[in-house]
Amino acid sequence: MSKIHFLYLPIVIVCVFISSCEKSDKEIKEVALPLFYIPDGFPNPSGQLQNNPVTTAGFALGRKLFYDPILSKDSTVNCSTCHQQFGSFSQVDHSLSHGVNNLLGTRNSPALINLAWHSEFFWDGGSNHIEVQPIAPITNPVEMHETLSNVIYKLNRSSTYPSLFRSAYGSDTITSQGILRALAQFMSCLISANSKYDQVRNGKAFFTATEDSGYTIFKSKCTSCHKEPLLTDLTYRNNGLDAHFADAGRARITTLATDSGKFKVPTLRNIVLSYPYMHDGRLNTLSKVIDHYRSTIVLSSTIDPSLSSGNMSITDAEKAQLLAFLSTLTDQTFITDKRFSAQ
Amino acid sequence: MRNLFPALIVISYILIVFTGCNKADDQSASGTGVASGVAKIVFNNVVGSSSLNSTGDSLYTNSSGETFSVTKFKYYVSNFSLIKSDGATLTLPAAYYLIDQGGNTGSNRLISNIPVGSYKGIRFLIGVDSAKTVQGAQTGDLDPTYGMVWDWNTGYIFVKLEGLSASAGTVDSAFAYHVSGYRISNNTYALHWVDISFGTQPFVITTTGTPELHLKADLLEFFKNPYDLSISDNPIVTSSGSAAVSISNNYADMFMFDHIQN
Numbered sequence: 001m002s003k004i005h006f007l008y009l010p011i012v013i014v015c016v017f018i019s020s021c022e023k024s025d026k027e028i029k030e031v032a033l034p035l036f037y038i039p040d041g042f043p044n045p046s047g048q049l050q051n052n053p054v055t056t057a058g059f060a061l062g063r064k065l066f067y068d069p070i071l072s073k074d075s076t077v078n079c080s081t082c083h084q085q086f087g088s089f090s091q092v093d094h095s096l097s098h099g100v101n102n103l104l105g106t107r108n109s110p111a112l113i114n115l116a117w118h119s120e121f122f123w124d125g126g127s128n129h130i131e132v133q134p135i136a137p138i139t140n141p142v143e144m145h146e147t148l149s150n151v152i153y154k155l156n157r158s159s160t161y162p163s164l165f166r167s168a169y170g171s172d173t174i175t176s177q178g179i180l181r182a183l184a185q186f187m188s189c190l191i192s193a194n195s196k197y198d199q200v201r202n203g204k205a206f207f208t209a210t211e212d213s214g215y216t217i218f219k220s221k222c223t224s225c226h227k228e229p230l231l232t233d234l235t236y237r238n239n240g241l242d243a244h245f246a247d248a249g250r251a252r253i254t255t256l257a258t259d260s261g262k263f264k265v266p267t268l269r270n271i272v273l274s275y276p277y278m279h280d281g282r283l284n285t286l287s288k289v290i291d292h293y294r295s296t297i298v299l300s301s302t303i304d305p306s307l308s309s310g311n312m313s314i315t316d317a318e319k320a321q322l323l324a325f326l327s328t329l330t331d332q333t334f335i336t337d338k339r340f341s342a343q
Numbered sequence: 344m345r346n347l348f349p350a351l352i353v354i355s356y357i358l359i360v361f362t363g364c365n366k367a368d369d370q371s372a373s374g375t376g377v378a379s380g381v382a383k384i385v386f387n388n389v390v391g392s393s394s395l396n397s398t399g400d401s402l403y404t405n406s407s408g409e410t411f412s413v414t415k416f417k418y419y420v421s422n423f424s425l426i427k428s429d430g431a432t433l434t435l436p437a438a439y440y441l442i443d444q445g446g447n448t449g450s451n452r453l454i455s456n457i458p459v460g461s462y463k464g465i466r467f468l469i470g471v472d473s474a475k476t477v478q479g480a481q482t483g484d485l486d487p488t489y490g491m492v493w494d495w496n497t498g499y500i501f502v503k504l505e506g507l508s509a510s511a512g513t514v515d516s517a518f519a520y521h522v523s524g525y526r527i528s529n530n531t532y533a534l535h536w537v538d539i540s541f542g543t544q545p546f547v548i549t550t551t552g553t554p555e556l557h558l559k560a561d562l563l564e565f566f567k568n569p570y571d572l573s574i575s576d577n578p579i580v581t582s583s584g585s586a587a588v589s590i591s592n593n594y595a596d597m598f599m600f601d602h603i604q605n
Contacts, residue, residue: 048479128497131479135487136494149488176488180480253496254529255584 035059035339036116036185039193040202041229046119048130049188052181057167060343062186064164065179067342070154072144073100079137079183080342082109086335088270089113089190095281103142106247108281111274113267113334116188117230123263123279125236126253131177131184148176155179192269192334193229200328201229207328214325217318224306225265231329236262237304240297241278249279261302272330286326290319378459380548383555384423385451386442387601388416390562397445399507405566407573411508411518416562417443417491418502419471419484420537425457426464428545433458439471441484441491442560448484453553461545465556469595470501470534473525496583498523501533502594504565511578518574520565522590524583531583533591537598547605557601564597565590 036054038045052058065071069078082097083089089112091097097109107123121127127136137143138151155161155174162172169178197215199205207215218226227233236250238261245251251259263279271277276284283289294314297307314322334340388395390403399414421439424432435454444450471485476498480487491500504520511518524533539558546556566572570589580586 051479122495126496127494128477129479132487132492132494132497135492139494147488152488175482176486177480177482180487184479254526255531256529 035189037191039191039198039229042114042193043117043230045116045188046130048119049116049184052131052184054185054189055168057164058169058182058185059189061164061168061178062182062184063340063343064160065183066186070158071138071146071151073146073150076100077144079134082137082143083112085340086273087111088192088273088331088335090274092273092275093284095276095284097143099140099143100145105140105142107279108276110266111270112187112190113192113269114230115190118234120234120264124250124253125264130187131180133187134180134183148179151179152176190334190340192331194333195269195331196328197325198229198331208324210321210324211328212325213318214321214323215328217314217322218325221312221314222268225304226268231268232265234265236264237306238262238300238302239293240299240303240307241282241292243298243300247279258302261300268326269329270331270334272327273335286323287319290314290322294319378550379456380459380550381453381455381553382457382546382548383451383453383553384465385555385557386420386444387450387557387559388444388562389559395444395562403562405563405572405574407566407571407575409508409510409574411506411510411574413504413506413562415503415505417441417446417448418469418560419491419499420467420469421471421475422468423454424466425462425546426466426540428461428463432466433462437475439475439484441489443489447489457548459548459550461547462541463545464538464540465558466536466538468534468536469591469598470523471499471525472534473527476525493521493523498525498583501591502565504562508574508578510573510575512575513578518578519581520579520590521581522587522594524587524591526583529583530585531588533583533588535591535595537595539598539600541600541603544603545605546603552605555604557603559599559601560597561599562597565594568593568596 035056036049066079069075071078077100080089082091082094084091086092091109095108096104096106098104110123115121115130118130119128121130121133122136127133135148138146138148152174161174165174165178166172168182196205196207200207225233225235225237236259238249242261245261248260250262250264251257253259271286275286276282277286277289283292293312295311297303297311299308299310388397395413395416397413397416399412402410402412404410419439419441421437423435423438425435426432436456438452438454440452441448442450475481475485485499491503492498493500500521500523502520502522506518507516508518509516522533524531526532541556547554570593572590572593577586580590
């Protein structure tokens with residue numbers, strides 16, 4: 001752990017410099033957040049940036065790759081096809097997403113939020129590192145359907161990428177590691193921590209009475225899985241959608257029957273924006289999600305212990321309060337931050 | 344101040360990265376202050392008594408009596424140690440070799456900085472250890488462009504065997520075995536250590552010359568002992584699990600001592 005703190009030391013130093021400027025330069029204050037930082041009250045990150053510290057040039061290269069369809073076989077699909085900033089880097093209104101040739105995937109595109117606090121990726125946690133995660137969408141036949149070797153070939157032929165690699169890594173040589181680490185840097189910097197919920201936690205805003213009631217219900221019924229402040233505990237659970245599992249979920253990775261039908265608990269940050277919901281996008285509104293927890297929970301052998309007594313007791317009034325609270329999780333700063341947008 | 348901001352980050356990180364590297368180098372240096380030499384390790388793929396032809400042009404028969412040809416046979420070997428003549432173990436600097444006879448990465452490697460002396464055996468891992476597997480994007484033989492990685496369930500394919508067999512019963516009669524599994528807790532663990540003795544022939548490292556250690560990998564062992572792998576019953580195994588573990592138990596003893604050229 002001490003190693004992790006050491007890595008962030010330069011960021012702290014930079015923060016100190018910026019703080020000292022605040023009084024004399026308001027403009028700087030508004031753009032002052034460093035690319036990578038640990039928001040107030042957040043736990044330590046997973047540490048997967050340990051060998052890949054964020055730099056301005058590495059982040060910029062990652063951002064260019066993220067928005068460049070050159071990663072796909074026919075140059076029609078980029079990362080933001082399924083991870084749109086206005087949807088908190090998920091794909092709004094798509095239960096499943098299209099890849100090249102309009103082929104459909106099998107799971108709902110997850111929002112990319114605070115990924116530096118995750119050490120496993122995908123709904124089933126099959127990817128064990130933020131650097132290797134992009135290999136899957138790049139090579140999957142129903143997503144980008146490209147090979148890493150061919151991506152390297154195309155980037156080498158481009159007039160801009162070799163110099164961007166030199167800026168990021170000190171060499172024109174384009175490697176798979178350079179591509180993957182740049183994407184990891186960009187994704188790690190997609191930090192959302194300025195919702196009204198965060199401002200309330202930090203004493204900078206106040207909930208309305210309805211939101212506050214919703215927060216109280218949330219803390220009593222939801223935080224055992226949607227743990228604060230990430231609003232996920234990063235575990236895999238069966239939340240009672242089905243009796244039989246068309247998608248084995250976590251069991252696909254562990255091969256353990258006891259993991260059948262379990263999926264990673266998603267963060268609820270920006271949850272209003274990232275509809276539809278569930279691993280297969282079957283529920284298109286938060287109202288339906290709450291209705292699921294209060295009326296349609298299916299008990300099965302792998303049901304999460306917290307749901308084993310079946311439907312939760314949530315009145316209509318409480319549901320309205322919960323919805324009001326969930327809307328305070330929207331972070332406008334995050335979805336409008338120009339540093340995260342295509343340049 | 345704004346212009347300094349990115350520069351500060353970069354400079355600070357460079358300092359840190361360099362500090363980190365120095366420490367790593369210290370740990371991996373072997374035989375500091377001791378005279379050292381270079382050796383070559385060579386892997387020869389065989390099928391029983393004949394050399395393996397992995398271009399699909401030769402027919403072989405496995406222990407289930409099935410005829411097959413081979414179009415791909417590649418594997419990772421890593422974490423080498425040499426056994427000194429007094430029985431002590433010398434751990435070599437961490438290395439991961441993708442052995443691909445006739446392919447991009449070839450079938451032999453030079454190992455440098457081996458302390459001068461006489462050695463009687465070698466120990467290595469078939470596959471890539473879990474510690475390395477969870478460290479993100481790699482280079483060298485572990486570069487994912489070699490197609491020996493799983494992206495949907497992160498991990499290196501330890502051993503890949505592909506070919507054709509009328510017994511396969513698949514489209515194009517193709518069979519494919521991609522064996523992996525590094526997570527102990529999930530009963531999918533397919534990593535195996537190999538210990539090979541050189542018998543009476545010492546492997547002698549000197550400051551001059553490049554002695555060669557030749558090992559062989561017998562593909563027939565892939566199909567038997569203890570698990571009878573039948574191509575018709577199991578033509579495709581490309582995920583971790585019990586079938587992959589069974590196959591790994593078979594190939595765990597496919598490596599054998601061949602000869603030494605001192």
